[in-house]
Structures are given as structure tokens and as C-alpha cells.
Amino acid sequence: MTTVIPAIKTMHRSWRACLFGLLLLAIGMFAAGTAHAQLRVDISGVGATQYPIAIADFSGDPKGQLISEVIRADLTRSGQFRLINATGTALDAESTVDHESWHGRGADYIAYGSVTQAGGQYTVSYRLANVIHKSQMDGVAFNGSEKELRRIAHQIADRIYEKITGVRGVFSTRLAYVVQKNNTHELQIADADGQNPQVMLRSKHSIISPAWSPDGSKLAYVSFESGKPVVYVQTLSTGERFPIANFKGNNSAPAWSPDGQQLAITLSRDGIAQIYTINADGSGLRRVMRSPLIDTEPFYTPDGSGLVFTSDRSGSPQIYRVPVSGGNASRITFNGSYNISPALSPDAKELVYVTRRDGAFRIGLQNMGTGAEQLLTDGPDDESPSFAPNGMQILYSSIQGGRSVLAVVSTDGRVRQTLSTLDGKVREPTWGPFTN
Amino acid sequence: MRSRIVKSLSIAAFAASLAACSSVPLDESQSGSGAGTGAGTSTGQVMDPFNPQSPLAQQRSVYFEFDSYVVPDQYRNVVEMHSSYLSNNGQQRIVIEGNTDARGGAEYNLALGQRRSDAVARMMTLMGVRTDQIETISFGKERPKAHGNTEADYAENRRADIVYQR
Numbered sequence: 001m002t003t004v005i006p007a008i009k010t011m012h013r014s015w016r017a018c019l020f021g022l023l024l025l026a027i028g029m030f031a032a033g034t035a036h037a038q039l040r041v042d043i044s045g046v047g048a049t050q051y052p053i054a055i056a057d058f059s060g061d062p063k064g065q066l067i068s069e070v071i072r073a074d075l076t077r078s079g080q081f082r083l084i085n086a087t088g089t090a091l092d093a094e095s096t097v098d099h100e101s102w103h104g105r106g107a108d109y110i111a112y113g114s115v116t117q118a119g120g121q122y123t124v125s126y127r128l129a130n131v132i133h134k135s136q137m138d139g140v141a142f143n144g145s146e147k148e149l150r151r152i153a154h155q156i157a158d159r160i161y162e163k164i165t166g167v168r169g170v171f172s173t174r175l176a177y178v179v180q181k182n183n184t185h186e187l188q189i190a191d192a193d194g195q196n197p198q199v200m201l202r203s204k205h206s207i208i209s210p211a212w213s214p215d216g217s218k219l220a221y222v223s224f225e226s227g228k229p230v231v232y233v234q235t236l237s238t239g240e241r242f243p244i245a246n247f248k249g250n251n252s253a254p255a256w257s258p259d260g261q262q263l264a265i266t267l268s269r270d271g272i273a274q275i276y277t278i279n280a281d282g283s284g285l286r287r288v289m290r291s292p293l294i295d296t297e298p299f300y301t302p303d304g305s306g307l308v309f310t311s312d313r314s315g316s317p318q319i320y321r322v323p324v325s326g327g328n329a330s331r332i333t334f335n336g337s338y339n340i341s342p343a344l345s346p347d348a349k350e351l352v353y354v355t356r357r358d359g360a361f362r363i364g365l366q367n368m369g370t371g372a373e374q375l376l377t378d379g380p381d382d383e384s385p386s387f388a389p390n391g392m393q394i395l396y397s398s399i400q401g402g403r404s405v406l407a408v409v410s411t412d413g414r415v416r417q418t419l420s421t422l423d424g425k426v427r428e429p430t431w432g433p434f435t436n
Numbered sequence: 437m438r439s440r441i442v443k444s445l446s447i448a449a450f451a452a453s454l455a456a457c458s459s460v461p462l463d464e465s466q467s468g469s470g471a472g473t474g475a476g477t478s479t480g481q482v483m484d485p486f487n488p489q490s491p492l493a494q495q496r497s498v499y500f501e502f503d504s505y506v507v508p509d510q511y512r513n514v515v516e517m518h519s520s521y522l523s524n525n526g527q528q529r530i531v532i533e534g535n536t537d538a539r540g541g542a543e544y545n546l547a548l549g550q551r552r553s554d555a556v557a558r559m560m561t562l563m564g565v566r567t568d569q570i571e572t573i574s575f576g577k578e579r580p581k582a583h584g585n586t587e588a589d590y591a592e593n594r595r596a597d598i599v600y601q602r
Contacts, residue, residue, distance in 0.1 A: 205578075206575075206578035206579070208542045208543070208546075208578070209542065209543055224575065224578055224579075228531075228573040228575075229546060229573070229574070229575075229576075248571055249550070249571065249572060249573055250546060250547075250550055250573055250574050252543055252546050253543045253546075266543070266546075266547070268547075268550045268554075268572065268573075268574070271554060272547075272550065272551065272554060273546070273547035273550050294544075294547040294548070294550075294551065296543050296544060296546070296547045297541075297543050297544065310543075310544055317544055338540070340540070340541045340543075340544045341541045341543070341544070354540075354541055356540070361539075361540065361541075383541055383542070384541070384542075427542075428542065
């Protein structure tokens with residue numbers, strides 16, 4: 001818990017005390033407050049390829065069933081797996097698998113394992129077998145407390161996903177988003193399955209544009225608590241934070257460089273919104289380019305050499321690219337008259353953005369090589385897209401059935417899921433990086 | 437022990453600060469900083485931005501057309517009135533707050549709201565207000581005055597407000 005109380009001893013002037021008092025009223029800060037409501041998950045659609053897999057209940061401890069359920073839910077949400085019923089299967093980590101029998105039931109793969117507990121410490125041993133090749137593909141043991149069992153299950157799901165698809169799993173990554181209820185705004189982080197939501201900041205004023213540091217230890221975001229948009233950086237483990245950009249006018253749209261050493265931000269200190277870079281400690285402010293019209297929403301290219309950003313220099317908002325060192329910007333989007341909020345896939349081959357078509361705000365995906373565009377969603381109010389760190393899915397905010405939800409769509413558009421809360425609006429989501 | 441004393445002191449300071457907050461507007465609206473030149477016009481109105489009866493307090497919004505950042509002709513008089521007061525009261529500072537309707541992305545709307553507040557600021561500087569008297573900011577779509585989704589609600593939110601700083 002961050003303690004801000006000693007600071008008030010230095011506040012002699014009444015207006016400063018007044019301001020501080022209002023600030024205390026306006027903001028509750030939590031190193032890790034637990035949010036009330038979990039997010040509910042709904043899934044629709046299936047992937048082009050679905051791997052048939054059986055996940056046996058892990059044996060040896062009642063917690064084994066929880067672990068298997070988390071793994072099954074993770075793999076199901078990806079849309080890339082078809083679960084083969086393994087009810088009643090008694091396998092432990094040392095069992096010999098009857099490959100023929102599982103193949104006969106329709107499985108290509110089976111995961112199984114056991115759980116043991118001693119003095120509150122759990123050991124989870126897991127195995128993955130290919131029943132067609134009759135081979136063991138993976139085997140590893142994890143140790144942890146009861147509270148860490150979900151995380152261990154996500155890590156096992158990540159290993160299964162990677163062993164079978166060849167792509168790194170994102171089940172143990174996290175999401176950041178803002179929940180707005182009545183007049184309260186909460187910056188929350190949750191596991192990728194929407195569980196374990198934690199409140200990082202609670203305020204009476206808007207919070208927008210959270211951005212994860214590349215190592216997942218910090219969030220930059222825009223808070224309106226001081227009466228105007230100011231960019232803060234907050235360390236998640238301690239709750240400590242500082243205003244990294246609080247210049248005249250607006251301060252907004254933070255994005256981290258891939259090495260975590262600097263951020264790109266949008267400032268209006270020199271008039272219209274323009275893009276700058278600043279070191280992660282708040283030093284070394286530098287303007288990237290001079291444009292007569294709006295430049296905002298910078299996003300670093302994965303190699304760190306360039307920025308994609310939104311600008312209305314052509315008369316309507318479109319997405320451009322410019323070297324971080326400045327120079328000429330080149331236009332990337334040409335379809336439609338409103339393309340904003342760009343983000344690049346981790347391999348830099350795809351660009352995701354919000355596009356307005358016939359009055360509906362939809363999520364578009366453009367191939368950076370060919371320029372081919374695919375509209376992934378129908379709207380009417382889809383915003384804030386970000387890629388999963390493995391590039392397989394896109395997280396965005398959406399209005400569905402009159403309710404505001406977080407939604408995830410696979411980059412091929414085939415699999416959709418929504419994460420919804422029972423109360424309040426969920427907005428400004430962003431998918432966190434790999435952290436292990 | 438020490439921390440308990442600090443805590444109770446700070447609670448007292450906090451309470452005092454709240455009390456101070458609530459008393460400030462009353463004190464200042466009477467003695468106000470609007471005693472400078474510009475008070476009183478041909479129509480006999482009080483020109484004091486901190487007096488709720490004054491047109492400077494009552495007419496401080498400029499409304500914009502959809503997708504537009506040009507100050508409409510019918511608001512030129514409003515901008516002129518504030519510019520005249522600010523030119524005559526060079527110590528007075530204002531913040532111009534730009535707002536947008538709820539449609540579209542939060543960040544792009546922030547930049548659009550900024551264009552609206554800038555448009556008002558530019559007009560004011562052409563009318564003789566010094567640039568260091570004005571700060572332009574934007575709330576984008578974050579502080580809607582009208583919360584509905586009708587065209588009238590949207591129009592109410594496409595707005596720049598002139599806010600005098602004490």
C-alpha cells in the first residue's frame with residue numbers, strides 16, 4: 001500500500017492543502033486491491049484447424065480437477081482445440097498411456113498429471129503425449145502455493161499450446177483495462193481469462209490509454225485527476241507512480257519503446273497535438289516531427305526504429321509511419337475516411353486499427369506487405385484494439401447487446417470471445433506482454 | 437506512535453483543507469478579481485467572470501458543428517466579449533476546455549477537442565489577448581455534459597468552455 005500521508009506535513013499554504021485534500025478525495029490508490037466482479041467469458045466460433053486433445057483430471061489431490069479445468073478452459077478459448085471427453089480417466093504422471101485407446105476415442109494428444117501437497121506447498125507434475133506417434137512430447141513439474149495453482153495451470157496450458165501449435169501460448173499473460181461505474185473509474189489488471197481482477201488505481205476522473213512496459217512491470221496511462229490529461233507511470237508491484245508528462249496543455253497516448261527505455265507520447269504544449277519521445281525517467285523530451293495538423297496515438301514498430309500513428313494531415317484521420325528519429329511520414333491506410341488507434345503485430349506483418357464504415361466503428365486488420373484489408377468485426381462501437389503478445393488474437397472494447405464488454409477475436413476472424421462484467425462499462429483494454 | 441501522531445495531524449489537515457475548499461468560492465465571489473477595467477458596459481452589465489450574474493460567467497461556451505473546428509459566426513460575439521475583458525485585465529488567466537461527442541476513439545477525440553479549444557484561443561489572440569494568458573486543454577469525450585446518444589446530446593458536447601482561473 002502506497003502511503004501518501006507524510007507528504008501533507010509540508011503543505012502549509014491552504015490552497016495546496018486544499019488541492020491535496022481534493023486529490024485524496026478524488027483518488028484511491030491501491031498497490032493491489034481486489035476488484036469485486038470477475039469477468040464472465042463467452043466463446044463463439046472455431047479455428048480453421050482444431051487439434052483434438054484429451055485433458056485428464058490431474059490425480060492425487062482434489063486440486064487436480066481445478067488445474068485440469070483451467071487448462072481445458074484456456075485451450076477451448078483459443079478456438080484451436082477440440083476437447084475429447086476424459087471423464088473418469090485415472091492417470092498420474094507416471095502412468096503408461098494406452099495410445100491406441102485414446103486414438104480410438106478421437107484424440108491426437110493427451111495431457112495428464114498428478115498433484116501432491118506437503119505443508120501447503122503443491123507439486124504439479126504434467127505430461128503431454130502424442131497418441132498417434134506414441135511419444136511423450138513434454139513433461140515438467142511446477143511447485144507453488146494454493147494461490148499459485150491457477151497460474152501453474154495457465155503455464156501448463158501455455159506449454160501444451162506451444163508444443164502442439166508451435167506458437168507461444170498467452171494464457172499466463174495479463175490484460176489491463178478501465179472499468180467505469182457511476183462516477184468511479186478503475187484501472188484494473190486481470191489474467192488473460194478475466195480472472196483475478198486487481199484495481200491499480202481508482203479515481204473520480206477518467207483514466208484512458210493504459211500501456212504496458214515491455215517487461216510487464218509497469219503501466220503508463222492518462223489520468224484526468226488533476227483537471228486535465230496527464231501521463232503517469234505506475235509500478236504494479238508497489239503501486240508507486242509519478243507523472244512522466246505534465247506539460248502545458250494535454251499529455252496523452254503513451255507507448256513504450258520495445259527496450260523499455262523511452263516512451264512516445266502526444267503533447268499539445270506547442271499548440272496542436274504532436275508526438276514526442278521522452279525517457280522512461282521523464283528526462284530527454286524530444287519532438288519527433290512537426291505537422292500542421294493532429295498527430296497522435298504513437299505505437300513503436302517491434303524493432304524500435306519507427307512509429308505508426310494517427311494523423312488527419314490528409315483531411316481525415318489516417319495511419320502513418322515515421323522513423324523515431326523523425327523525417328518523412330508515409331501513409332499506410334487508404335480505405336475509408338476514419339482510421340485510428342493503430343497497433344502492429346509482434347512480427348510487424350499486420351496492422352490493427354479502428355475504422356469507421358457507414359457510421360460503424362469496426363476493427364480492421366491490414367497486411368503490411370500487401371496492403372490487403374480484412375474487417376474483423378461488425379461494430380457498431382469497437383475500439384482500442386491490441387494484439388496478444390503471440391500475435392494470434394486481438395483484444396478490443398465493444399458494445400454488445402447494449403452492454404460494454406471486452407472482446408477477443410482471432411486474427412483470422414474465426415473465433416470470438418467476450419469478457420463482460422455485470423456492472424459498469426469496460427473500456428480502453430490492452431493486452432500485456434509475455435512475462436516468463 | 438510517531439506514525440499515529442502524523443496520521444491524526446494529517447487527518448486534521450485534510451479536514452481543514454476541505455473546510456477551506458468550501459469557503460473559498462464565497463469569499464472570492466465578493467471581493468473577486470473582476471474589479472479591474474472592463475467592468476460595466478453600455479448595457480450596464482457587470483463584467484466580472486466570477487460574478488454569476490455577469491455575461492462573462494453566463495456565456496462562456498462555444499458550440500461547434502459536427503466534425504468542425506471553426507468558431508461559428510454566432511459565437512464571435514462571445515469570444516469578443518471575453519477577449520475584450522482579458523485584454524483589459526492582463527493578469528487574468530483562462531483555460532479553454534475542448535470537448536467532443538461520444539463517437540470514436542478516446543485519444544483521437546482528445547486531439548479533436550484540443551483543436552476546438554485552439555480555434556477559440558487563436559481567435560482570442562487575434563483580438564489582442566496575450567498567449568500566456570491562455571492554456572488550451574481537452575477533455576475529448578471524457579466529460580460529457582449531455583449523457584444521451586441523441587443528435588441533441590452530441591451537439592451539446594461539441595463545445596469549448598472558457599474557464600477563468602483564480
